[in-house]
Amino acid sequence: MFLAKPTTVSVIKKQYKYKSKAYLDVYFSLVVLQVISILLSFAGANSMGVGTPTMNINITYFSVDIVIVFTMIWGFITAIQLTTKNYRNDDFSFVTNRVNSNISNGLFLLTASIIAGITAMLSTFLQKSVLYYIGGTNFIADMSLFDYAKQIIIGIGSGILYVLLFCALGYVVGTLVQLHKSFTFIIPASFFGILFIIESLGLYDLRTYLFEFLFSEPSFVIFTLKILSIVAVVFTCATLMSNKLEVR
């Protein structure tokens, strides 16, 4: 009897290759979402005007924050989608076990986050181009080219990390829902419940602390470590939880 003896690494590789091809749809929704959010960014720009009799200064803030936010939501939803029964069963139509399936999902989401993070940050160039060509705006560079490049790279890096963080959160939420349907209610209820408790007990310090912990870390290296360790913990939890999950 000839028995195939696959290694974990080879199976993960095959699963990853298969998923990169089979889940291409998610990038289509990403493009649509980012285009919509860029359009919204024009509409949602803040402007401020100062007027003197001789001069009129009008300041309009254009930001791609909204693109990042939309991309984060996209990551969250995409990750949930991967945990649903159909996607899980598809894996098991071929060769896999639960750990390999989760790891290849993680790798796919990492790839998706990188692509989504890059495109989200690059959308600032798209936004600037639109403003330049259509809006007739001139840009004044307020920093050296080197600093500017550094700024862009950090921007892309943090964009990727935020999307990855939301993918991980989506993945664990999706896994919980797969474990028991009641989590569909428990998770949003406890999320808003906690928000409500924070508000009503006046734990503003905690709120500020959480917000700063995630969104205002001055050191990029520490920020990266923070996010990556959260992601690692969350993914490991999801993998452990789904390791006994039956399929088909």
Added chain:
Amino acid sequence: MSVITCKDVTKHYRSKKALNNLSFTIEGEKITGIIGRNGAGKTTILKILAGFLEATSGEVKIFDEKPFNNIMVSANSIYIDDQMTLPSSLTLAEILKTASNFYENWNTALADGLFNYFSLDPSQYHCNLSKGMKSTFNMILGLSSRCQLTIFDEPTTGMDAAVRKDFYRALLKDYIAYPRTILLSSHHLDEVEDLLEDVLLMKDGQLHLHIPISELKEYATSVKGKRTILEKWIRNKEVIHRSDLGAETTYAVVKNNSAVLLQLDNARHEGLDISPVNSSDLCVYLTSDTKGGIDDVFS
């Protein structure tokens, strides 16, 4: 090394017991038919063997390893049924390509040959196929993967008679070319019985019989004749099924043993009709809860 070993396997779904102390072993490269009524636990045990479900208690071994969460078992087994989900974003051709990447024994020539023979469209999507076409495509996956343990759970759902016949022939020819352990569950025992080497008959989550198909054909004898004579003759014999035909005549199926076989001539002399029982009827009788079948409801 036996391919499949099950010892006291029990499976609960919440409060329902789907399998109850099921034990059996399958050795060597045989085609075994898994036969039983709806709800007998066929699909449950097959999914446990494939590693999809985990037994609540008992021991399951495939190639000496526990199948649940096991990549070795996953790589050497394939489970085909009509609810098989395949990625909806890949075309049939891409699915075949993906499968060939996953299964080391994959036979591309066979896959392509069958694919063309059944005139499937390579650019079609699996979710858009008709029921019969889906089953046909799944069957191609099952055969071409040439897994050491190949499980077909009701593979012919929706196939028309011609395709079913072709499938059975393809299964047999490829089995001869590349012997492997094949489990085939089907409602149509009469269609598959010639293909089988062994039958595994299940009832209420338990094993009822596990014997070579040739023995199943010699398992029982049917007698038909005048009720008074017949009743005398079947006394002290194990009656599997009995039904009354009209006011005078009775039909009965008795389990064969040496005593029964010795008395067959004697029964003929008394004017009883003796004939063999066909396997699929026999399985219905063996797995029915009442001796008289549906007629008991109306009497």
Added chain:
Amino acid sequence: MILNTDGSKPIYIQISEWIETEILRGDLNSDQKVYSQYQLAEMFNINPATAAKGLNILVDENIIYKKRGLGMFVSTTAQEFILNKRKTHTLQKLIDEIVLEAGRLNVDEWDLFNMIKTANKRRRKN
């Protein structure tokens, strides 16, 4: 030949009887190679194990013999043996049944004999 699958006769017995008939008709001669279990399986669309069982009956009766690594061959005494077996078993059984049925229908020996004669005539004409 197409197998009779209504369950009246086990497939492996039908296989061995089919090979016997081939030998009787002279389609398979002494020391000629007999179909393998796999060839039979393909020809009749049956499990190879069932075909093997049919062949084994013939081996047990010395109608065919095994040559290690080469396959199965028709033994020299096969034709004679089959002829004898069919006469003493198959034909005898049929006659027993005819006699039994004739008894039920009150057909006497003489009438029965005449019926056989007529059947024979008809067969010769065809």
